[in-house]
Amino acid sequence: MSQLGYVATPPYSQAQSGMGRYQGNLGLIPPVQSMYSHYGGPPQAFSVPPQSGVIMEPPVSTATGMPPPPVSIHYNSNIQQNGALPQRYPAPPAGSATYGQPSQYNSMASQASPPIQQLTNQIHDMNLGSSYVLQAMQSPPPVSSVAQPPLQTAPVPATTQPPMSPGPPRSPHTSPQMTQTQLAQTSMGMASPPMAIGMGRPFQGPPGPPSPGPGGFQQLGPGYPQQPGQVGGQMTGPQPGFPGAFSGAAVQKPGPRKKLDPDSTPSPTQVIEDDQAKRGGQVYATNLRGQVPPLVTTQFTVQDQGNASPRFMRCTIYSFPSSSDLAKQCKVPLASIIKPFATLPKNESPLCLVDHGETGPIRCNRCKAYMCPFMQFIDGGRHYQCGFCNYVNEVPESYIQFLDHMGRRVDRQERPELCLGSYEFTTTLEFCKNNKRPNPPAYIFMIDVSSSNIKSGLVRLLCNELKALLNNLPREDGTMSSAVNVGFVTYNKILHFYNVKSILTQPQMLVVSDTADMFVPLLDGFLVNYQDSKDVICNLLDQIPDMFEDNNETDTVFAPVIQAGLEALKAAECSGKLLLFHSSMPTAEAPGKLKNRDDKNLVNTKTEKILFQPLKGVYEQLSKECVAQGCCVDLFLFPNQYTDLATMADVPSHTGGSVYKYSNFQVETDGKHFLRDLRKDVMKNIGFDAVMRVRTSTGFRASDFFGAIHMTNSTEVEMAAVDCDKALTVEFKHDDNLCEEPGALIQCAMLYTSVSGQRRLRIHNLSLNCVSSISELYKSCETDSLMNYFAKSAYRAILTQPIKNVSETLVSQTAEILAFYRKKNNPSPTGQLVLPEALKVFPVYMNSLMKTAPLVCSTELATDDRALQMLAVMAMGVEETQLLLYPRLIPLHNMDVGSEAVHAPLRCSEERLADTGMFLLENGRSMFLWLGQACPPELIQSIFNLPSLAHLTTYMSALPELDNPQSRKLCFIISSLLQKSPRSMNLQLVRQKDDSERLFRQCLVEDMGVYGGHSYMDFLCLLHTEIRQLLP
């Protein structure tokens, strides 16, 4: 590039004080072509067809209209009893999240219950009248075996429940209202091995009577050593394709072995399919209070009729326990997951904007709740009673309207705030900072041009992309262009600001080398409208890669870069987003300098939490300042080694930002993946400088908040930005008893600055039921939302507690929730594991959570990756946590290429794989294409254009798009999944038995964890034993 016109600026890589100016002859502007026409197209729904070769259960009836169960009779006495039980596992003090206290969970070794391996289980779905029989089988099991009768029933006669055939009289032990799943104990031996587990303690069979069954359960002494990382003890036995690879103790036992049929455990994929079959394709109207919405995996259309769409708000439970005692005993966390900016499908109405004029939005004088369908108009329409605090307010003169014979306003259907669950208000100046209308937000692109980013090709790729991408900055609905301004900074040890004012013919560079006291060297011309300055900006983006091509600087600064962006937004008096494209841990002498503190010796110790705690000081202060300014920080990280991500991601994770990590980035393999992320990030709908308040009706209140947020007091949630993918989870606690009649009302009000610079209020209202019936309570639970809550609360607990305690707390919480139900609702003896219908797959998700990277204490996993997942989950909505905890496993070798339908996902277990198969697995963060060893050459040929598996390089970044039906179908499936996902995923090819298989196998969440952790079946047994300890 030309150095002509270069004024008073030393070489870029050299530190200098003060500022210089750069005026290069930057050449002609290349024509910019829009590459984004397809972004505007309608999103293609990725639909799982209900009929796809998997046998479907009949829809579960809701049991409405049934008489109430006879549980309330026992209720009061048991409340007393519950607190006074001589339990080995004393119930934690009040409240469902008990991380604050030391865990009281004890080792299984000391329990006086039969060996869990002796459990043979029967599962009855009471409501269906159909039965699953969890049975013993010879090893190795056929994947689709014909059910056999259980070999032997339980020794305790009362526990025995005969397998139910469709339509027989119901068992006298079960109340007909209940829909639940039971695992009944029998005495059949099950030769599952003793095994090491990833919960920081040995998994030991409890002492008890020796196994009478065949197969011989071997009792372990308390000293059985933990075997971290052992891949063994699969109850499924060796797979033909994996001789010895997964050999556990039991597998090595000679002779025939009894084992449980994995098909008999409650199946997450079946639950998903059933819900899709029952509620998919339908219109879900939100007119009913306490209505449980379809699952997040189900495709449905929402019609707002007075409650917020489940896309905006989901709850762990839709019928709150009416008394605080009941809430404390049932242990079901009361929480709502709120995604205020959730993207709505095209066929659902966008939010209405309500203008109440000069007076501003009408709100209760006492509790400040905003006008909503929960306000009761009285006195001929001249007053209204607040649904939240019951205060009687006067209706403003201009808002008075007649009431009809039902006491409802006659204009209620014309006013969104009276008939809808979600809407927006325009605001008055008093809602604006300093009583001043905000300026439109700005996006500042801050590019690390140290040698690593130059050599990997990142800088060139990014600059090239931005020229087109900046045409697609977010804009207000109905406007032609974006009001968002843009600015550019490059840096390594020093910072270069660019003047890209439209009247310039060439961009100007201004250098700041004093990183200790960051300031912005120019105000006019730094933040500009892209369309106005397009020529100068494209000129700059063309030149940046060449300017730094020979840069050998490897050291970088980081905190000063954020500080610089923040100062620029302050100077421009606007909110906005900093997009940092950063290569390495900041080691240059400057504020926020970091050093390697990745100590693997800490893993699996009490002080492991230190690894995940961000360093205090500079970054903590920066977070506060960023939030105060409405400055969101997105970090795109391209590291080649450890970067102390826990600290580097601290500011993004408190400012509503996102962190993306591309280890050992190379343009050829990771370029497309990065660009997909970048495009989604830049274009997504977002609000800035947000303050959120969650108001509730009397008797309960919001008590805790989880998310990419900042709290300065206990009630106001501050978010520098909130985009369409960010969700926060709000936990509620009882203050008092709740009345059943008015229900439990929640109003989430978020004040924010829109992408066009308008100050708006977004309101989401939701009404829930309040019940004292335990069966109603458990029926209204939502497993996916519960898991979102548990994931966030557990990950936050990692920062303050030993990980072992966190996992143990999760086990005891699961047991407590199920034990209380069991105690209150099923009079049959304790030999059965009873799972309420709505929670029947809760254990498999809970077990999966405990096997996620942050919670497994394995030195094999990179600390940065664990920290990244921890932070990412904190901002996830329910869809994302569901998929993360139960990945989608799609068989591809038997694709129906004649249709667009995709095979229904299979259960995540090795059992479902086949040597001759090809499977796609994705969890929203990773995507794998698994290829069986005996995958037919024709299939390999049609997908990869290669003669055999041996020719395949696993570093392929994308599949070739070939002109044959198999290739087209697979590419379609992958692109549909990527389009739907908030994040891009790089397709990883995994050949059966390759080393890389471990990461894939970690996603088979029903199996024993690769880095430790129970199999699903073992976890059920563990849980059963835990629950027995809690029962009288």
Ligand SMILES: [Zn+2]
């Ligand atoms: Zn009120």
